[in-house]
Amino acid sequence: MRLLVTGGAGFIGSEFVRLTLREHPEDSVVVLDKLTYAGNERNLDSVRNDPRFRFVRGDIADAGMVSRLATDCDVIVNFAAESHVDRSLEAPGQFIQTDVYGTYVLLEAARSAKHKRFLQVSTDEVYGDVATGRSAETDPLSPRSPYSASKAGGEMLIWAYRSSYGFPAIITRGSNTYGHNQYPEKIIPLFITNAIDNQPLPIYGDGSAVRDYIFVEDHCRGIDTALRKGAVGENYNIGFGGETSGVAVADTILAAFGKPDSLKLHVQDRLGHDRRYAVDTAKLRSLGWAPRHDFTQGMELTVRWYVENQAWWRPLKSGEFWDFYQRNYKPLPAATV
Ligand code: NAD
Numbered sequence: 001m002r003l004l005v006t007g008g009a010g011f012i013g014s015e016f017v018r019l020t021l022r023e024h025p026e027d028s029v030v031v032l033d034k035l036t037y038a039g040n041e042r043n044l045d046s047v048r049n050d051p052r053f054r055f056v057r058g059d060i061a062d063a064g065m066v067s068r069l070a071t072d073c074d075v076i077v078n079f080a081a082e083s084h085v086d087r088s089l090e091a092p093g094q095f096i097q098t099d100v101y102g103t104y105v106l107l108e109a110a111r112s113a114k115h116k117r118f119l120q121v122s123t124d125e126v127y128g129d130v131a132t133g134r135s136a137e138t139d140p141l142s143p144r145s146p147y148s149a150s151k152a153g154g155e156m157l158i159w160a161y162r163s164s165y166g167f168p169a170i171i172t173r174g175s176n177t178y179g180h181n182q183y184p185e186k187i188i189p190l191f192i193t194n195a196i197d198n199q200p201l202p203i204y205g206d207g208s209a210v211r212d213y214i215f216v217e218d219h220c221r222g223i224d225t226a227l228r229k230g231a232v233g234e235n236y237n238i239g240f241g242g243e244t245s246g247v248a249v250a251d252t253i254l255a256a257f258g259k260p261d262s263l264k265l266h267v268q269d270r271l272g273h274d275r276r277y278a279v280d281t282a283k284l285r286s287l288g289w290a291p292r293h294d295f296t297q298g299m300e301l302t303v304r305w306y307v308e309n310q311a312w313w314r315p316l317k318s319g320e321f322w323d324f325y326q327r328n329y330k331p332l333p334a335a336t337v
């Protein structure tokens with residue numbers, strides 16, 4: 001298979017590229033990535049000299065470039081997106097441009113190149129806040145942030161292309177993913193890198209909102225399974241099955257470093273903060289997939305990676321990062337302190 005992996009210089013996309021080249025020797029991969037603040041060519045260092053790999057810098061919304069690349073490949077796997085909920089609350093426009101319009105450009109290119117398969121990497125956040133039980137693939141979508149609405153918008157276009165044109169798309173809906181090479185704005189890499197530097201770990205609100213954290217390699221194996229064994233026209237949830245609160249994430253990281261509880265800092269809550277996501281993964285498991293790392297094992301690997309790869313993340317925690325950090329994190333109102 002010749003894969004066009006869009007967003008392949010990001011956190012999950014780069015792991016998927018490494019996994020594909022390692023486990024599928026007959027495949028080749030072209031990465032198309034705009035290299036936004038979250039993209040990082042260094043994530044692809046280990047495959048750069050592989051003759052089956054090529055990197056192209058560009059925007060998925062650039063129809064000319066996308067259509068040229070689509071002609072020379074068999075399948076598009078779309079990771080490219082603006083991915084941070086807090087940034088979407090501050091400035092939604094680029095999320096709509098990339099996650100909705102960019103998806104449309106990819107669909108048109110795949111359709112005219114007559115691809116037999118397309119995989120859209122979506123998120124469990126499209127189901128919205130789930131108070132009880134687990135979301136099944138057949139549940140209605142109810143996105144509640146500009147980020148999740150943009151991802152759901154991309155999905156809606158795919159749904160329409162399936163019905164209108166018989167477009168052969170598979171959608172995966174992954175849960176909160178952590179591991180090596182994650183830009184240090186998401187909770188786990190932010191808290192690990194702050195803990196290393198004895199900086200406060202900023203917990204939104206009371207820190208009781210839960211997420212189902214899945215290790216990045218497990219998420220990528222799930223995408224690989226859906227791509228190769230899944231049926232076109234189907235959607236597949238991917239998750240570990242756990243429920244970990246923000247406070248529990250902070251406690252795990254402080255314990256790993258033997259750092260004091262006093263580094264926990266409760267700050268103003270995220271607007272519209274979804275309290276819980278939980279997905280039912282029976283459908284993907286029926287294709288032979290299962291996660292291999294529980295939260296304890298995955299966190300051990302992740303903490304070690306950030307300790308040993310400070311040259312990777314230290315340059316990222318500068319300029320633009322701190323500008324956003326200062327705008328985003330606000331002290332609690334006096335009445336609640
Ligand atoms: P990321 O922010 O680390 O990487 C996104 C990549 O896309 C970056 O390399 C960036 O440069 C690239 N990109 C952004 N806009 C682009 C554009 N217009 N054209 C080309 N490239 C562009 O994100 P991630 O965490 O690796 O997430 C990858 C995908 O997985 C996203 O679609 C996200 O919605 C989805 N997802 C993420 C998680 C998670 O917990 N991180 C969970 C489920 C689903």
Ligand code: DAU
Pocket residue numbers: 083084085086122123124125174175176177185186187188190202203204207209210211246270277
């Ligand atoms: O569930 C899948 C989604 O997981 C992906 O689609 C998104 O791309 C990815 O960013 C992630 O979204 P979340 O909003 O769940 O991730 P984040 O790391 O931003 O937040 C996780 C939880 O931690 C959430 O309850 C908010 C809380 N949090 C987050 C940050 C950044 C804090 O308490 N403090 C923080 O500084």
